[in-house]
Amino acid sequence: MAAIELRRLTKVYPGGVKALDALDLVIPDGEFFALLGPSGCGKTTLLRTIAGLETATGGAVVIGDRDVTSVQPGGRDIAMVFQDYALFPHMDVTDNVAYPLRIKKVAKAERHRRAGEVAARLGLEHLMDRRPGQLSGGQQQRVALARVMATQAQAFLFDEPLSNLDARLRLEARTFLKKLQRELGVTTVFVTHDQAEALAMADRMAVMEAGVIRQIGTPAEVFQRPANTFVAGFIGSTPMNLLDAVVRGDTLEVAGSAVPVPDSAAGLLADGEKVVYGVRPEYNAYAPKPAEGSSEGALAGKVVIVENLGASHLVTLDVNDVTVQAVVPEGSEPAVGDDGFAAPRRDRALVYRDGELVTR
């Protein structure tokens, strides 16, 4: 088991596309780390460069205390689960799981024993003679995991490990994977484009855009305090309200209404400054009429759309031609056309200046 360290890692594809731009990152030993970003942001390239499947144009990859930048993938002591699992169709489960051991010239009896051990741990013991074609998607995924575990590598890399599962199985696999990683304690980097997956599983995560990391932090940090408007817009099952605002003393003028300056930005703003005011719909309290005593600080508008999210509703308000969203618990959702008020939580709202979070 080992930490992974990337130093000024750069990858430029022939043709000049810069997939990774002088990227620095340290993933401590045993951490479950998520790389998140929209497609084309470089997250898969980053994972593949750690694996050695892509050669870095510049910078260094250090695994443990070893600089492996110019080491072949097979010599890096890492194991990877591919999006399509990459199980060999002509081999049964035992041979698939034992394959890396076979390449390392482990004797047949020993590698079959180890394959059986790992497979039993993942509940695959009754499937050892099956071919991948005879397994369900979830079983194939566990075989791929078993193969990775059997290598006893220093670090695991998962490339979109859940994306080939159906929605229900994905949730189960998410819990399972997190538990397994906890138990094994192996440094694990996984790539996903699904922010809910990253938030749910990772110890820490990096949000990437165009080859650079826009924020690194725990899921809670990234969710509650996105470092910039890109992360703010990308994270969260409902996108954050990002509203143009002008500083007016202790208040912000947003869409014709006045809201108090959020706690996080208190004392950091100059009067008359143009900023972006951000508040998640979850932290935006909706009310059909202004609450007693705090009528100021709420955004008054008309309900345009109500979307059912299951246990709650997403209400879209038109506030002087600006769209503001709020999450409303079930049972108290308004009707379209109603007048409504959205009061942002002062301790959760954020202010962005030039796209970056204003904070102490």
Added chain:
Amino acid sequence: MAQATSPPDLTRETADPTARRYSVDAAGLGRWRAGAFAAPALLLIAIFLVFPALWVLYLGLTDYRLTGAAAADPKVVGFDNFLSALGEPTFWNSTWLTVQFVLGSAVIGQVGLGFTIAWLLRDRRGPLKRIVEGLVILAWILPSAVVSFLWVALLDADGGTLNALLGTGDYAWLLEHPMLSIIVFNTWRGTAFSMMLYGAALGNVPPSHLESARLAGASGWQQLRDVVFPHIKGHILTNLLLISLWTFNDFTPFMITAGGPDGKSEVLAVHVYKVALQSGQLGYGAAVSTVILLINLVVAVFYLRLLRSKK
């Protein structure tokens, strides 16, 4: 509409007699008109394929000759031609040379070289790939007469290009190494097909499988053995079947060595031509042709068995 989700009305379908007929007669032509459309093609096949094949089977049982009394009045001699062929050293010599020709130029030469080129070019783009592929395919599409002349010009003892290149004086390649000459020639000539087939087959090998093997530390050879070959096994067998049969029946060597010197490159196709048309023993030649047909059948059945056992 509640009815949209109810099961289809089966009674109506069986009540309508046309419903079933259309399922076997999709174009709705009816038996006679469909037969009329197919007849010209069937007729051509019957005249130019089925009849000659049956005719050869019949000729093999006679003492038919190109000239002389037996030409005017051939007699059925039963299996005499077959028995004399099996007792004839030149027949066995030709069979052995054909085996060498097929193994050397098709199985080892074309498959080996074709796969190697396809493997080396698999990730390449740009001019190198296009030039190599272009040259290989050019060798394939040029007419036989042209390439035969080119190879004679290359290997000729008297001012041949190869001698000029190697400075080997007037070394007679075609006389000293007739089999090697036609094997190399046929490898050069036919590699394009295998190269293109393997090029397409390699495109079907999932990159993640190769990468998975690389991460496990597999060498180039181990990647081929564990990932590539299992994936393209069907392609390899189909390729072997086709080019084995094509090479077995190939007559182009005649245009380079004419079977010589002294029968040293007289593969079966050339042998049949020589005994049937140069010596005029049409009955005997037909019998040898039948033997070739049987050998081809055995080869085809062998490969098809392998293909089937794969599934």
